Amino acid sequence: MKRYTFKQYGMFLIAILITTIFLFPIYWMVTTSIKPLQDVFSSPPMIIPETIQFQAYIKNLVEDQSILVYLKNSFIIAIGTSIFTLLLGLPAAYAMARFKLKGSGVFLLILLVTQMLPGIMMAMPLFIMFSKFNLLNSFPALIIGNTTLALPFAILIMRPFFLSIPKGLEDAAVIDGCNRFSAFIRVVLPLTKPTVLTVGTFSFLFAWGDLIFALTLATDETVRPLTMGLTKFIGQYGTQWDGLMAVSTIAAAPIIIVFILLQKYIVSGITAGSEK
Numbered sequence: 483m484k485r486y487t488f489k490q491y492g493m494f495l496i497a498i499l500i501t502t503i504f505l506f507p508i509y510w511m512v513t514t515s516i517k518p519l520q521d522v523f524s525s526p527p528m529i530i531p532e533t534i535q536f537q538a539y540i541k542n543l544v545e546d547q548s549i550l551v552y553l554k555n556s557f558i559i560a561i562g563t564s565i566f567t568l569l570l571g572l573p574a575a576y577a578m579a580r581f582k583l584k585g586s587g588v589f590l591l592i593l594l595v596t597q598m599l600p601g602i603m604m605a606m607p608l609f610i611m612f613s614k615f616n617l618l619n620s621f622p623a624l625i626i627g628n629t630t631l632a633l634p635f636a637i638l639i640m641r642p643f644f645l646s647i648p649k650g651l652e653d654a655a656v657i658d659g660c661n662r663f664s665a666f667i668r669v670v671l672p673l674t675k676p677t678v679l680t681v682g683t684f685s686f687l688f689a690w691g692d693l694i695f696a697l698t699l700a701t702d703e704t705v706r707p708l709t710m711g712l713t714k715f716i717g718q719y720g721t722q723w724d725g726l727m728a729v730s731t732i733a734a735a736p737i738i739i740v741f742i743l744l745q746k747y748i749v750s751g752i753t754a755g756s757e758k
Contacts, residue, residue, distance in 0.1 A: 508734065515539070515727035522723050538728035549729055551704065552711030555621075556690055556733075559707050562625040563632060563689035564682040570629070571636030571681060572674070576666060578637070579644035580652075590641075593634040604630055605698040612699060619702040627695035632685040639684075643677045644670070679744055687737060708733050 486494075514522055515538050517531045542549050578586055608627050609618070617623040647670060655665035693709045700706050712733070715726035 511727050511734070512731050514723060515731050517724065519724050538724040539732075542725055542729055543732075548703075549708070549711050549732070552706060552708040553732070555705055556707040556709070557736075558621055559624045559628065559692075560686045560689040562621060563628040564685040566625055566629045567632045567636050567685040568678060568682055571633055571640060572671070572678070574633075575637045575640035576644050576670070579641050580649070590638075593638055596634045597638070601631055601692070601694040605694050608695070609698050619700050619705055621705055623699045624692075624695055624705070624707070625689075627699055628689040628692050629685075631692075632681075632688045635684060635688075636681040639681055640674070640677050643674060647673055683740055683744055686740065690733075690737060 513529075513531050516534050516536060517528065518533050518535060521528050521531060521533065577583065578589070583589075604627070608623075608630070612618050612623045612626075617626075651669050652662075652665045655669045656662070660668060690707075691709065692707065696707050696710045700710075703710075708729070712726060712729055715722040715729070
């Protein structure tokens with residue numbers, strides 16, 4: 483049996499401590515959603531709930547089903563953003579990896595700078611542009627808005643992966659009768675599964691947690707995502723903490739499930755091509 487050193491045990495304990503600190507807000511969110519309202523404001527705070535109830539979930543999912551509309555909208559916007567980001571990001575990253583384009587270095591610098599810009603700086607120009615094209619209060623407006631934040635990240639992640647794929651594979655496909663496009667579809671694209679899943683997941687995450695574009699580009703409740711639905715629980719005279727935490731738990735569940743199911747591909751997709 484392998485024997486571990488005191489240093490390794492110490493690192494393991496530190497890792498557990500850090501993980502506990504990061505997971506505690508999620509634990510507090512979930513426990514607050516199942517506490518009676520009087521226990522939420524107990525002093526000292528009740529770490530472990532004495533009474534468990536699901537009234538907040540029943541009220542917001544069964545009695546009042548307006549949250550389900552927000553949830554549906556979030557799925558439409560997040561999935562649409564993922565698909566649109568991949569449709570634009572895959573060919574852009576491939577072109578920057580395979581072709582010697584003039585100004586590609588400057589373009590990469592622009593992408594890096596774009597990642598540093600807050601979303602609020604893009605919201606107003608997009609609002610003006612979409613208002614001229616009558617796209618406000620629509621799913622395409624929110625999908626395009628979120629794509630502006632996800633696309634630079636997608637290109638920066640996928641380009642190194644394309645660089646790590648031997649060009650000889652495409653040359654062999656061309657010799658066998660493929661053109662450049664069919665070689666990309668049949669040979670290169672199947673090899674990009676980890677990166678595609680990584681970019682798709684993060685694009686989904688960006689859109690799922692968006693508030694700026696939802697607040698700026700949509701005033702119609704029929705197209706607003708779940709992040710705007712959460713604001714219903716915050717009023718001028720108080721906050722409905724049990725309902726807010728219950729809906730927040732519902733909002734966090736898809737992201738947690740996606741990362742649990744795809745964590746192997748996400749990690750390998752982020753590190754793929756890093757040696758290039």
